[in-house]
Every structure is written in structure tokens, then in C-alpha cells.
Amino acid sequence: MRINCPLCGPRDRREFHYYGAEDFLHRPAEGAAPEAWDNHLHQRDNPAGITKDLWYHETGCSSWLLITRNTVTHEIHSAELVADRKVPTP
Amino acid sequence: MRYSGLKVITQGLFGNKGWTPAWRNPAPKADYDAIIIGGGGHGLATAFYLAKNHGLTNIAVLEKSHIGSGNIGRNTTIVRANYFLPGNSEFYSHSLKLWEGMEAELNYNVMHSQRGLINLFHSDGQRDAFVRRGNAMINQGDDAILLDRDGVREHLPYLDFEQTRFPIYGGLLHPRGGSARHDAVAWGYARGADQRGVDLIQNCEVTGIDVENGVVRGVQTTRGAIRAKKVGIIVAGRSSQVAAMAGMRLPIESHILQAFVTEGLKPVINHVVSFGMGHFYISQSDKGGLVFGGDLDFYASYASRGNLPMVEHVMEAGMTLMPMIGRAKVLRSWGGIMDMTPDGSPIIDKTHIDGLFIDAGWNYGGFKAVPASGWCMAHLMATGESHEVARRFKLNRFATGHLLDEEGTGAQHNLH
Numbered sequence: 304m305r306i307n308c309p310l311c312g313p314r315d316r317r318e319f320h321y322y323g324a325e326d327f328l329h330r331p332a333e334g335a336a337p338e339a340w341d342n343h344l345h346q347r348d349n350p351a352g353i354t355k356d357l358w359y360h361e362t363g364c365s366s367w368l369l370i371t372r373n374t375v376t377h378e379i380h381s382a383e384l385v386a387d388r389k390v391p392t393p
Numbered sequence: 394m395r396y397s398g399l400k401v402i403t404q405g406l407f408g409n410k411g412w413t414p415a416w417r418n419p420a421p422k423a424d425y426d427a428i429i430i431g432g433g434g435h436g437l438a439t440a441f442y443l444a445k446n447h448g449l450t451n452i453a454v455l456e457k458s459h460i461g462s463g464n465i466g467r468n469t470t471i472v473r474a475n476y477f478l479p480g481n482s483e484f485y486s487h488s489l490k491l492w493e494g495m496e497a498e499l500n501y502n503v504m505h506s507q508r509g510l511i512n513l514f515h516s517d518g519q520r521d522a523f524v525r526r527g528n529a530m531i532n533q534g535d536d537a538i539l540l541d542r543d544g545v546r547e548h549l550p551y552l553d554f555e556q557t558r559f560p561i562y563g564g565l566l567h568p569r570g571g572s573a574r575h576d577a578v579a580w581g582y583a584r585g586a587d588q589r590g591v592d593l594i595q596n597c598e599v600t601g602i603d604v605e606n607g608v609v610r611g612v613q614t615t616r617g618a619i620r621a622k623k624v625g626i627i628v629a630g631r632s633s634q635v636a637a638m639a640g641m642r643l644p645i646e647s648h649i650l651q652a653f654v655t656e657g658l659k660p661v662i663n664h665v666v667s668f669g670m671g672h673f674y675i676s677q678s679d680k681g682g683l684v685f686g687g688d689l690d691f692y693a694s695y696a697s698r699g700n701l702p703m704v705e706h707v708m709e710a711g712m713t714l715m716p717m718i719g720r721a722k723v724l725r726s727w728g729g730i731m732d733m734t735p736d737g738s739p740i741i742d743k744t745h746i747d748g749l750f751i752d753a754g755w756n757y758g759g760f761k762a763v764p765a766s767g768w769c770m771a772h773l774m775a776t777g778e779s780h781e782v783a784r785r786f787k788l789n790r791f792a793t794g795h796l797l798d799e800e801g802t803g804a805q806h807n808l809h
Binding site for chain 1: 631633634637642643644645646647691692693694695696700702735791792804805806807
């Protein structure tokens, strides 16, 4: 498996550390209900197919990446920098 | 047909022409008292104990492929009861007792072999943790013996004790631990359930779960709609997909765990040996193959096959621990799809839908749990109450904070 890092180009999977599903990017607001935290931390769609998850380019550029890939075929569709995402201001 | 040694001899003398199929192949009826989705080890054990312990025989087990085609036939067959957290300890202890009576109970040779399990430790801190674990096992009524280095050497003289990275300090021996023949467990429970009137319906994939006003009514399948008062989802590996049919999101992320088997060798490894520091464990099957495995591939996957970095890691760990296996040729490797939960413990519980139950989240410890999981899930489905030894395997424990993190590694699915 090779991941195309936006900064470093295609690199071996071993350079990257998997963190978890995209849900980790959607942190509940302060004072959110416990259910929101449960959803954020534990509950998952866990699709068999296309998914988005977070990877850290540990032995490369140290960027956090949001990767779109297929959990059945291991095909990687895209990798974008988490830092480039437009985060709506609360 | 009852199996016995005499039967094997007489059948052998007369050309083995008298054997009959071990179970029927019925068409699905329109209506059942209970439906089990999933004809794997846990589903078949649940059906068996529903019939045997609770007298419920108007049951169907729906399997999308053939009996035992999932994780029950894709694991490393280790049976043990070496947990220490209350909630896990009594459950796996119960399971081991059921293993010990399984062959007599099922009249089926599952080749359960209590050859002893040795967990190695490599530091003073790890020794302390293993002493604590051993005491917890003894308090639970199971067995544990702390071995120092010489004690381990007596059992496992072939290990590399002086390896530079993780010198071996000793090990925790669990004499009642061992292994079993994985397929036979599925076949034994299937036959036992069938004999008690349970319909095992193969090649019947569930495509929908019918719910009306918060009450389960039955399922839609590739072989038509089937009505039922109770439905149990027991499909570890595909739990999220089946639960989604009932509108549920689960605390599960699927990961791949790889395992390997070598060509058949003469008896060389007499125990189950685990080398936690290398994420490596090994035993030898009765056929002679060395069966070993490592850690997760670490990223969510349903591929049923692993990636090469973990293959390399497992081989390195094996060579570090026991260089003698380096000449053995690996015949096969495979990846099993694991329901990983955020605390590494399973779920046996009701759902928010009346009559719908779920048994899932077995991480990579599902094989040894097969009998107790079936026992407790059957109890839950028959009585509506959690069984005493499975009362902490709640679906909502992540929201309420009642986690069962046996390894203490944190609330991330892939860390367990």
C-alpha cells in the first residue's frame, strides 16, 4: 500500500501511522451532551467500501492527512492535508 | 447418528457407506420463534443452547454462505481463560469449563487439547503484572503457575533466551489453556442444534431487518421474508453492516488480523506460546503445521487479507523468539476481519429495538469464547436478561463509562 502524500509524494504505508475514522475531526463543542462524545470517540459507521480516515505522516513531513480509500480493496483514492480543510468557525 | 469409536471401526470395515449427513438442509419456513443471523461458531452455539438449555427449538440459523465459512474457520484456535478484569474473568472461566465438557456434550471430536499456554515476560515490571494476572486467574478458580527462566527452559528449551532485545525472564503457565480444531467446533454445534430441531439455512443472506413501532418482526433474505419474534445478530466481522439494517451504529471498527501456517512438521512445539513484546504467538496443529499470528495491520479494513509490513514483522518476531522455525516453509497466510471495540471487550446485549439482540465485538478473542458466548446469548434471547457472567458486556457501556479495557491501552479501536 502506498499513500500519495500531498507534500512528499507517493510513500510506503510504513511511513504513516493510522489514527482512526474521520469522526475524530468533528470534535463536539464544549458542553455537548455525553452522547455526542460517545459518537465522536466510539461509535463508527465502519463502512465496507469507501471510507475517510486520519493518518499521520510519522516518518515523513509530520502532516496529518485525511485519506479517502477503500476498506475492501485497499485502494487509496486521495490524500489531503487536514491543515488545508476549511473549518467552519463556531 | 451417534458417533463412537465402535462406529468408526464398523463403518471402516464396511466401506464407510453408512454415514449420514451431519445435519439437514431445510428450506426456510415463513415463521420462527427466533432467528439467528450468522452460522458461525457463536451463532451455532447460541442456537444449540437455546434448544438445549431453554427448550426453544422453532429456530432458524441464517448463514449467507456455508456453515463455518467465516471467522470460526479463520483463526488461530487458542483456548484460554487468563483474564483478570471482573466481567471478563468469570466469562472466560465459564467458557473454559464449557470447552472441557464440549466433546461429551456434543458427541463430537473437536480435538480440544489442553497442552498449556505460556505467556512470556521480559522485565521486572512485566513479571509483576503477570503475578497479578496469575493471582486473578487463581482467584477465579482457574490455574496459573509462574515460571522463572529455568522453569520456562524446562518447557520450551528451544527459545532464544538471550536475545538482545527482549531477554526472557520467565513466563506465566496456564496449564488448562490450549487449542482445538476450529471447524469441528462449528460442525459439532451445527449438528447438535440440528438434532434438536433447529433449521440451519445456508446460502441465505439477510438483506433487511423488519422493525415495526420499535419491535422486530423478522428479516428479509435472499430466500424471501421470514418472520420471527426474536432476532439475534451474531455476525462478528460484519456486525456494522447488519446492525445498519436496523438503523444502528456500533462502537466497532473492523480491522485485519493476519495468521500463518507452515508445512506439516513432526511434533516440535508442544504448548501455545505467546511473545507479547513481539506481538507473536504460536502453536502446532495436530496435523503438524505451525500456526502463528501477530498483531493487527492497524488500519480499518475488510480485505480478508493483510499487508506485507505486518507479514515481515511477524516473521521477524518469530525468528527472534525461536530461530529454529526459520527453515519451515509458510504454506498459507490469511486475514480475518475483526470487530474491534474501543475497550477490546465484546458486546452481548439487547438493542433499542424490542426483540432484537446483538452478540458482537469479539476483537481477536472470539474463538475461545464460542461456548460461553452461545450460552449467554441464548440466555439473553430466551429470558430477556443478561446472563450473570456476561452482565458487563453492555452495548451502551462506552456512553456510560463502564469500560472493560483488559489491556489498559485506551479508547481507540485499533489499540487492543
